[in-house]
Amino acid sequence: MLILKCAACKKKLWRYDKIGQGELVRCHKVRIDKVYGFEESGSKICCRCGREVGIDKGSYYQMISKSFTASGSKRNSAEKNKRHR
Numbered sequence: 001m002l003i004l005k006c007a008a009c010k011k012k013l014w015r016y017d018k019i020g021q022g023e024l025v026r027c028h029k030v031r032i033d034k035v036y037g038f039e040e041s042g043s044k045i046c047c048r049c050g051r052e053v054g055i056d057k058g059s060y061y062q063m064i065s066k067s068f069t070a071s072g073s074k075r076n077s078a079e080k081n082k083r084h085r
């Protein structure tokens with residue numbers, strides 16, 4: 001799981017189940033595991049401090065790479081406990 005934090009104020013945004021080792025550019029809503037707090041204004045996803053961190057694209061959030069930090073671990077799609085959708 002990756003914990004995403006706002007780059008401006010360091011508040012936690014959400015916890016995300018990242019599959020694969022690539023860079024985090026999209027957050028699929030179904031794989032958001034826990035929400036700590038964020039605000040939506042129109043299609044914009046903002047931290048509670050007002051920093052825009054992503055854009056709502058329907059089934060996923062397009063992330064703004066300089067606006068957040070991620071810590072934790074990504075998992076490989078080959079892992080045994082992979083859930084089939």
Ligand SMILES: [Zn+2]
Nearest residue numbers: 006009047049
């Ligand atoms: Zn913030």
